[in-house]
Amino acid sequence: MASVQQSKYTTPFARPSSGYVTITHPQHPLYGQRLRYARVQQRQGVELDLVVCLPNGVHAGITASCTDYQPSQKLASGEDLALIEIQGLRAMVSYMTTLACADV
Numbered sequence: 813m814a815s816v817q818q819s820k821y822t823t824p825f826a827r828p829s830s831g832y833v834t835i836t837h838p839q840h841p842l843y844g845q846r847l848r849y850a851r852v853q854q855r856q857g858v859e860l861d862l863v864v865c866l867p868n869g870v871h872a873g874i875t876a877s878c879t880d881y882q883p884s885q886k887l888a889s890g891e892d893l894a895l896i897e898i899q900g901l902r903a904m905v906s907y908m909t910t911l912a913c914a915d916v
Contacts (some may be wrong), residue, residue, distance in 0.1 A: 821838055830848065830849065830850065831849055832846050832847065832848055832849070832850070832877040833846070833847060833849055833853075833862060833864065833876075833881045834846045834847075834879060834880045835874070835878060835879055835892055836878065836879055837877075837878035837879075842867075842875075845867070847864040847865060847866065847867075848864065848865045849862040849863060849864045849865070849881070850863045850864070850865060850871060851863045852876070852881075853873070853882070853894060856875050856893065857877065859875055859877060860875075860876040860877075860881075861874065861875055862874050862875075862876050862879065862881060863874060884900050
């Protein structure tokens, strides 16, 4: 049995996404295949991307418009998009405070 690797990052995604999408773009090499997506990425002013699990197990990014993915209204409007959870933010503030005090 394969061991699960522990992430070196401590801040989890605020809302882990998971579901399935079908590739709908006719020129895409995976056209018609149904893939599991691990998360949704949205950067301001840039089209929505999905991180999908390919048939060989590798994760890759794909533009959401190449799939049948339908974002929720909150995600589409950009509301309630947490970039980091509050515990991670507090840990960063504490660390930076420690650094600032060490320089004095």
